[in-house]
Every structure is written in structure tokens, then in C-alpha cells.
Amino acid sequence: MGIVRVYCEDVMSEVLRVGVAGLGTVGAETVRLLRLRREDLARRAGRPIELVAVSARDRSKDRGVDLAGVAWEDDAVALARRDDVDLVCELIGGSEGPARTLVETALSAGKSVVTANKALLAHHGTALAKTAEAGGVTLAYEAAVAGGIPIIRALRQGLVANSIGRVYGILNGTCNYILSAMRDTGRAFDDVLAEAQELGYAEADPSFDVDGIDAAHKLSLLAALVFGREVDFDGVHIEGIRPISPLDIAYAEEFGFRIKLLGIAEEAPEGVRQRVHPCMVRKDAPIAQVEGVFNAVVAEGDAVGTTLFLGRGAGAGPTASAVIGDIVDVAAGRRAPVFGIAAAELRAARPAPMEALEGRYYVRLMVIDRPGVLADVTAILRDEHVSMESMLQQGRDPMEKVPVALTTHEVDEASMRRALDKIARLDAVLEPPAMIRIVEL
CATH class of the missing domain: 3.30.360.10 (Dihydrodipicolinate Reductase; domain 2)
Incomplete structure (x- = not known):
């Protein structure tokens, strides 16, 4: 679904008042950039963006940013209840606790939310999207995936x-x-x-x-x-x-x-x-x-x-850059469904089992170097219909373990795992087999 742009002269001329919860490295950098780029951001958004309130656990800590004239809330959830905050920026982190309560409170109060919290969205994203869309507000999360890479915009809009x-x-x-x-x-x-x-x-x-x-x-x-x-x-x-x-x-x-x-x-x-x-x-x-x-x-x-x-994909600068990009979108009235289509239209999750995956595999064994070991291994692979493509063995020492590495042709994961379970039980195999999937890209 494409972007829905809403341009209303009365709304676009008003100041977007922002509250930032969490003043760690990302939160502090977000505050710094909001102030440093204030005039340019206003031109980009078509309206002023003003930091009006922040919240963090320790008021006395020097975070290297100017908070003069900015209200302080010891309780992050109180930030969402302030009448002078239009948008809450959640940079606390964690899938539960204050972060979840703050976001739920803000959305229920009709305030847009910008977050970098991938854990919160991974566990509660569908429910939060429904709350945001029911209230006609934005839940934006560009910073939650791959830091400064604008992949959410690219997938939701450009592609x-x-x-x-x-x-x-x-x-x-x-x-x-x-x-x-x-x-x-x-x-x-x-x-x-x-x-x-x-x-x-x-x-x-x-x-x-x-x-x-x-x-x-x-x-x-x-x-x-x-x-x-x-x-x-x-x-x-x-x-x-x-x-x-x-x-x-x-x-x-x-x-x-x-x-x-x-x-x-x-x-x-x-x-x-x-x-x-x-x-x-x-x-x-x-x-x-x-x-x-x-x-x-x-x-x-x-x-x-x-x-x-x-x-x-991480760090104060790249993550804050993505956060501010979302704030400017909200200020400019650019909105889209949280996950590309209306939350109510999202289909139920239907995970495909790993056992049905078909692909190639790398396997490393640590074995006693004695006659018959490789024959036993290849017999198990044959019985499970696993076709070996190549093998490497380096060094020989009958008194010590030696590594053997092999790659397979394409096979389903269930067969590969059955073969490895049997190989692991061989007396000459001294460690659990190592397996890495080969992915064709």
C-alpha cells in the first residue's frame, strides 16, 4: 500500500511537540540532532518540531546535551499523559515494563509513537499496530531494523x-x-x-x-x-x-x-x-x-x-538518524499502515517447519582416524538419502582426533538431521557433528 499524504494548512503550521523517553546514547543523540538541525527539520517537515519533555532515570547524569527549557519526567509513562506532547519517542528498550506501558499509553491517548525497540514490536507489534491505526495515529519503527538503513521505508513505499x-x-x-x-x-x-x-x-x-x-x-x-x-x-x-x-x-x-x-x-x-x-x-x-x-x-x-x-546497523548516530526521519514523517503528515496493510487485514501467522527446508549442508566431524570410520559415515548418509558432494580431511594421527569436513547435495533438513543423529552415536565420532547450511543467494 502506498503512502497516504495529508496536508492541512492549519495542522501543518502547528508545532509538533516531541517527548523523548530514554536518554542513553541513542536518546541523547536524538536530542542533540533535534536541536542542532531544528531549522532544517522544520523546512523538511513543513512545520516546526520542538522538543518539550524528556524522561530518564537519573537527572544528575551529564549526557552532553543541552536540556535547557525542556521539562523532565521521572516517570516515563507520565510523558505520554502530558497535554503538551504530541509525539512520544520511546528509546528505553525492552519488550515489557516501562517501554510497553509507555507506548500503549501514548497510542491510547491519541499520540503518535516513534520507537527503536525491536523487542517490543517483535512480541507485541500486531496489537500495537491495531491500537495505533484504530486511533488514527502513527507507530513508526525505522530505527528498530538495521539502524540507519532505511529498509522499512524501502519495503513499505519504494518497493x-x-x-x-x-x-x-x-x-x-x-x-x-x-x-x-x-x-x-x-x-x-x-x-x-x-x-x-x-x-x-x-x-x-x-x-x-x-x-x-x-x-x-x-x-x-x-x-x-x-x-x-x-x-x-x-x-x-x-x-x-x-x-x-x-x-x-x-x-x-x-x-x-x-x-x-x-x-x-x-x-x-x-x-x-x-x-x-x-x-x-x-x-x-x-x-x-x-x-x-x-x-x-x-x-x-x-x-x-x-x-x-x-x-x-547500530550506534548512536545511525539509529538517531532513523528516529528523526520518522519524526519528520509524522510532522509532515506522511502516514502508512504500520506493517504495510491495515493491521486488521494482516493474515494469521503460518510458520513453515524447518524440517521441510531443502538445501545443501556443510558438516564437520571430529573422528578417530582408523579404518572403516568414513565407510560408516557414508553408509549412514546413504541410508538417509543424503548425497555427499565433496570431502576434505587434513592430517593423519591414529592416536588423536582428526577433522573431516564434507558438503552435501540438496536434501531435506529432516533427513540431514536424522543422519547426523546416527553419525553422532558412532564410537569413532568424538564430538557432536557441526552443521552449517549452505545458502544460495
Whole structure:
């Protein structure tokens, strides 16, 4: 559905009064840019935009921004109840607690909301969209997916003429940095993670990032927007990058691949398959060239073909840039349904099972190097109708474990998993088999 533009001289001449809840790095940068770019934003929006109130837990903290003349609310929810606030900018974070209450209160009070909170929308996006649309206000979330990359606008507006069969991408910069550094240096996951934490790329508790949850939050929003279905975070298959070893990265290079944590949403006969997991992609695939903390999103449309959007997916500047873009849209009267079509028209979520996925696989085994081991492995693969494409074995030491890596031809996931379960029970297999899906992009 295209953009609905409403231009009313009386409304457009009024000041849009903004309240910002949450003054962390993104909130502080949003405040700074709102003030620094005030005149330019007013020209872009066709009306002034004024910061009138903020809320955060600690008034005494120096955040490096000028809050002179701005009201302070200790209670974030009180921000949504202020008569002098037209738009609430929620930058608190979290799927429950103050963030959820603030957004629900603001929307119910007839105030538009701009948020960067992917967790909140992944868990409650459908219900919040219905509340916003019933009240005739905007719920905008460009900053919730891929930071400064304007992918929500692109999918909802620029690519509206397309039927999109698949959307995928690198949706977490922390994981991409870790995998890039592991490949460049040969170091192990834990070592590179510690470095990422020192550099500020990873949190003290990195679980949301490295276990794939952050990427899954974002993917569920992209899938809802692209496929016109209710947000279905629970339907996302999630695997993280902790099991990836330097051996896997080295073997990937030998086979002609690179390893990336991808979020992939695609239509399947059974419904929509949403999955976040490490993937092996060809070295010459455009997304394989995306390194470090960068994000990338690819949409495959029937009219436009393949489009790639690349940029910084996190950080104060990119995220605040997306937040302010949404604020200006609200000020200018540019509105669209939250997930592309009216929330009441979103189809029920229908997740396609991973067991039905068909594709190629990389498998690494750690085995005792003795006669008959590979014969046992290949017999199991044969019995489960898994056809092996290639195999690599480096080194021989009958007293120690040796790695064996192989790739398969296309097979369904259920057969692949049955084969791996049987292989894992062989006496000569010393560790659970490592499996990475090979994705053709």
C-alpha cells in the first residue's frame, strides 16, 4: 500500500511537540540532532518540531546535551499523559515494563509513537499496530531494523509495486564483526568476543546478539511487512554463532564460502519460513563482502529484481538518524499502515517447519582416524538419502582426533538431521557433528 499524504494548512503550521523517553546514547543523540538541525527539520517537515519533555532515570547524569527549557519526567509513562506532547519517542528498550506501558499509553491517548525497540514490536507489534491505526495515529519503527538503513521505508513505499519472495540479510553487526575477525585472524570465538566487548561492539551480556535473538526480532518485523502476516517472533527458527570454530571458517574458505549469520524470511508451500542461523554463502555473493559491524538487507522483488541495502546497523548516530526521519514523517503528515496493510487485514501467522527446508549442508566431524570410520559415515548418509558432494580431511594421527569436513547435495533438513543423529552415536565420532547450511543467494 502506498503512502497516504495529508496536508492541512492549519495542522501543518502547528508545532509538533516531541517527548523523548530514554536518554542513553541513542536518546541523547536524538536530542542533540533535534536541536542542532531544528531549522532544517522544520523546512523538511513543513512545520516546526520542538522538543518539550524528556524522561530518564537519573537527572544528575551529564549526557552532553543541552536540556535547557525542556521539562523532565521521572516517570516515563507520565510523558505520554502530558497535554503538551504530541509525539512520544520511546528509546528505553525492552519488550515489557516501562517501554510497553509507555507506548500503549501514548497510542491510547491519541499520540503518535516513534520507537527503536525491536523487542517490543517483535512480541507485541500486531496489537500495537491495531491500537495505533484504530486511533488514527502513527507507530513508526525505522530505527528498530538495521539502524540507519532505511529498509522499512524501502519495503513499505519504494518497493510497493513488487511481490517479494524473499528478504534476508546481516541483521546484527556484533555477530558480523566477530565472524569477520575470526576469519581475518584465525582466533577463536571467545577471544574475538572479548575484543568486541572491549571495543563496545558487544554488551557485557552478549546473549541477545551472539545467540541470534536480536536478529530474530528484526527478521520477524521484516517478515510481517513483506508478507502481510501478523508478527510471529515465536515462529522464527534461531541459532547463534557460539558453535562456529576457526576450523569451520578455514574449511568454508577451502570450499569457496564465507560464514555469515543471516536472517532469512521466505515464502514456502507450508507458509512463511523465518530463520536466523549461520550460513555458508559463496565468496562472490554481494552479502559475503559485507564485513565488520555493517548490516545489509536484500529484498528479492518480481519487478525490481534483487536490491541490496547496506549501512551501519547500530550506534548512536545511525539509529538517531532513523528516529528523526520518522519524526519528520509524522510532522509532515506522511502516514502508512504500520506493517504495510491495515493491521486488521494482516493474515494469521503460518510458520513453515524447518524440517521441510531443502538445501545443501556443510558438516564437520571430529573422528578417530582408523579404518572403516568414513565407510560408516557414508553408509549412514546413504541410508538417509543424503548425497555427499565433496570431502576434505587434513592430517593423519591414529592416536588423536582428526577433522573431516564434507558438503552435501540438496536434501531435506529432516533427513540431514536424522543422519547426523546416527553419525553422532558412532564410537569413532568424538564430538557432536557441526552443521552449517549452505545458502544460495
